Amino acid sequence: MTELAIPDLSLVVLIGTTGSGKSTFARRHFRPTQVVSSDVCRGLVADDENDQSATPEAFDLLHYITGKRLAGGRLTVVDATNVQREARARLVALAREHDVLPVAVVLDVPEPVCRERNAARPDRAGLPPHVLPRQRRELRRSLGALQREGFRHVHVLRGEAEVAAARVALRPRFNDLRHLTGPFDIIGDVHGCRSELETLLGGKLGYVIERDGRGRPVGARHPEGRTAVFVGDLVDRGPDSPGVLRLVMGMVEQGTALCVPGNHEQKLGRWLAGRKVRVAHGLAETIEQLERVEEEEEEKKKNEEKERQERQPEGGGFRARVRAFLDGLVSHYVLDGGRLVVAHAGLPEKYHGRTSGRVRAHALFGETTGETDEFGLPVRYPWAEDYRGRAAVVYGHTPVPRASWLNNTICLDTGAVFGGRLTALRWPERELADTPAERVWYEPVRPLAAEAPGGGTGRPLDVADVQGRRVVTTRHAGRLSVREENAAAALEVMSRFAVDPRLLLYLPPTMAPCATSAAEGYLEHPAEAFAAYRAAGVREVICEEKHMGSRAVVLVARDPRVIGERFGVAPGAPGAVWTRTGRAFFDDAATAAGLLERLSAAIGGAGLWEELETGWLLLDAELMPWSLKAGGLLRGQYAAVGAAARAAFPEALAALEAARARGVALDGGLLERQRERAADAAAFTDAYRRYCWPAGGDGGDGVPAGVRLAPFGLLAAEGRSLAGLAHDRQLALIDRMIAAEPGAGGGTGLLAPTGRLVVDTADEASVAAGTEWWLELTAAGGEGMVVKPLAAQVRDGDGRQVQPGVKCRGREYLRIVYGPEYTRPENLARLRERHLGHKRSLALREHALGLEALDRLAADEPLWRVHEAVFAVLALESEPVDPRL
């Protein structure tokens, strides 16, 4: 029995003449979907599996399907004769293109057997007699050349019996260590800093270091069974590369460490193998140190003339051990169920778990743009900025001042040998541990990059993250789709008007009104809101006063530096204030800064930075007066309507009165109706005037006098979303900020409280009190209220999302929405025919996306992931829905 070892991700190319039993072989050893057959492809394109004229098209299709499968990381078997070199060359190229190993399986079955089999098949009766001998000749010619053609494994099965006896054994790839779940301590570039490595392992990471008789570290174990993973570049430049190798090799042999090679290991390996290498970038130090080791250990005399000989394997035990160790290193590892990838220079997603020369090259050297910088060093292609994979990629290679995550990748090379730090990442904890260098062991050619890749340089997100039709997967509402035209509209607003996406961490969702009321004179009434929540099984709701301003989202930090450090945006103000569509709320940066400073001081005064263990907060708020932001709309539309009415009615009424006075019968109560209309228009004017008050002049800190900010929701702090906190608790924290606002007394401060009332929807008296509260609020000129389930993020009895809040707008306020005369019975009757379905669905979807953005932010996910959800909210806002709802 022959066992055919085949890597579990490879392109298996069956080679054999017609009738050699390829299809039968494929059927026996592989799943039907793994096999791509040229006969089947011929049938698909030409309705006839034996139509030779369709061969070119059939092979196009075969290559296409094979390419798609390999791109998806699926083992694929090509069932075609493949006796010609050119045919195989296409397949080898295809395998390389997708970085999988090409494997050849040759079915070398005698010609008579094949002929007999073909004869037994009526569909092959037309096969010209010369075909089979020709294929045999081609096959024989090919046999010796397969390795050279690029096949990494070649299995030749000779004769029917061998074919029948063969077994296929799928072998995992060397880089596939998904079954190892750690926990791991991944350690950055050591570069011969043995002492720092001992400090880090033995101190911060808690390993017990084992030493040989001369006190040299030769192994280390963690009492809890953790595994160390070295990202490579153990050697060169530093003071004790052999010492580092001795320790790491020991750990790898013990099974307490894994190690991937760095470019420096690769070069040392080549030098050790006697290959010609340029001794530079710290290799000279390593060579010298190795030689010293040998002098000590072997007590051999060094002989300059015989240097090359000495580099032969027999030259020394330690060298041989190092050489064997370096030879055995695997370019990268996929660990922990596929959630973690370790490669020295990082690895784009399409190379994870793949095996090819270029995968190895990228893992060792990274990708360069082909250009060199002013220090003569190659310019690296910032692959991490394009990275969109779900697996975390941990790497080293490029020294950075500080390890930080970018798109779920992190570089742990913090330049220990250049006097920086030696850094480790605990996995799955995602915590960093480091130890400072004892000194500058090696002067860098260029200064350590002033900024981590992608950080602080304003490098933007990619348009492919947001453009076109998209599906965003959310924790709260599953998959939500964004249509292309909505995304296009959002792109325009986002790119032309919105604040920097690194700060734009949330956009507020739209909110549905309560169901339309049938109560006389009302279009909206809280009774409907209470009833709806009661029906959904929500008993405790909170009524919150609706402020008469504009929605604002506020990112506020303890200090402007926090904004720089946490969000990578050049610090100016301690945060940002933006509108519903992400535009900066204030044209004037100084005003925003003043407001943020005052808010920041209030939060500090309330002790919330410490209490919430954060340096920044994201708040949902209302900024007043409305006229501050909506001045143009107020003047251009609302005030204009009032002005036109005030100009028109006195004359119209005077004319009507004159006509009546001289005895003209005015039909249908025309005069009375015009008087009512005039009164409606006056009421409308009163309604909008409540939203306007002068805000101007410096009220202190550069905030215009008269401006008020009413935070009503806490959204996020460092490492956590606060949107799940019950609303009364959120408001209680906000109340403390308001109380702590410096210099505010007697309601003259910047911060305004939010009136509220908790209602039990199942208790009639409580519901009546809620209604009464709303009536009082709106009678005093208030806009209305918002009713929310007290506990945020509740679901109904069937596990469906309930509306996160509904608004009940006051009767007078609605004149601004539905027009001055909406309360006239004939108008109300028609306006009650409004359709809330789309609005409600939109509110739920946007809410889920908003929460998703906050959750992604809390999980420290890459910016593009947060932005994706925020962008989707904006895109959905461009869906057509009745704007008055």
Next chain:
Amino acid sequence: MTIATTGDAGRPATDLGHLLHKHPERHQSFSVTAGTAHVFYPEADERRCTAALLLEIDSVGLVRAAGRGGRRGARPAPGHQAGALAQYVNDRPYAASSLLAVALGQVFRTALRGECRARPELAGRPLPLRITVPALPAYGGPELVRRMFEPLGWRVTADPVPLDEHFPQWGESRYVRLALEGDGVPLAEALRQIYVLLPVLDGAKHYWVTPEEVDKLLRAGEGWLPYHPEHRLITGRYLHRRAALTREAMQRLELARLAEADDAEPEELDNAVPEETEETPGTAGTAGTAGTAGTAGTAGTAGTAGTAGTAGTAGTAGTAEEERQVPLAQRRREAILAALAELGAERVLDLGCGAGHLIQLLLQDGRFREVAGVDVSVRALQFAARRLRLERLPERQRERVRLFQSALTYTDSRLKGYDAAVLCEVVEHVDPPRLPALEYAVFGHARPGAVLVTTPNAEYNVRWETLPAGAFRHPDHRFEWDRARFREWADATARRYGYRVSVRPVGPDDPEVGAPTQLALFRTGTEQDQNRDRDDKREAGA
């Protein structure tokens, strides 16, 4: 509105009733398009007679109709507050808008035609008239109202209405209280003047302009419009600034005017129709395309003025620059073409292509094998596609051009691999804190062989007489740089991304303030190239 006249025993004022075909002693109601129109007479005796037309608009019905009507529904004029009629909060019920004009046309149809069955001799005779409109929406203010009515022989009182007495700082509203007095105009003509001029002053024609509108205008304008010194403005506004229709109407107006004088066919004489109408320099470009687009009903070219600003192409907004923008925009494009030719660029990106003026030029030149137009505004791309007649280009030409939406504050792999990228009047439309993103996306990520950036030279602004000091040339400009600041930016960007840069003026180079536009030409290249350049310069200097 009211229409009043005076009279005496021999010619009683109440004849007004005959002329209007409405009895002075009765209140009459008519169902009209927008609601109900009422006619009654506050006074009616021999000496004085006043007719009042009151339009009760069904504002809810109006919105609902607009919502259902879709295409035929309301469309505001460009530059208006969004969705004028789609709002329940609307001045239509109170202001004497185009809706009143329509009601006037319906209620006084016969009077408008100048027919009077009872007293035919009255119809053509001028009357002493006083017409008042208490809330007339007037874009252009009292001044424009006077320009409209005074040439027609009216004594005009036009008092602005304050926006809100509670907020005096808000100033005047767009409404005026209008009173017209005169005795030289027959009633029918007066009504026709009102019929045409209300929508003209209102600016928001409330329904789609169709070819019939042209005929309506011509009918209503008979006898006075061709002689009106502002006839072009009136025509333009009345027809909703629809450039194509304007042209058609202009032809017909000229036909009306010159046919009388010359007895000739209008086509013979139509040889100098200005491409532009007042207030809308942006339509100049659109005119050509819209003309070919033909049907007036198709979703319009109107509104280019509003959008193309995004693209940053010149000539898109009615700003101070307007008279000079066209030539300057041309010179800018010429300078860009020259620079591209110098570079030998074959594959060119136009980043912020707007309505596609530059692409059009590039396509006319066979050296440019491939041109990609990119804009963040989908509408701009639609205009560009229409300008370039993409759908009708021959296959080989079509293959040379690609238009797609992208945003320069994001990286975009589709932008990679071009010989040159043009940012013509684009950077100044980007908020300064977002500029590093654009720089990275263009210079760091797309990395074309060359980048051409043009932007206004702020120093030159003092040379625009109509531009207030300190103002930007375009309302969407986020900044305008002087020459030193531009140079500084160009040098820093070039250094950061490994380009070489040279800056040159575009337009008349003023000794004091420089040229109106500055152009930076960035090139990638080796030190050798740089040295060669330096040598070239030295040679040129020597």
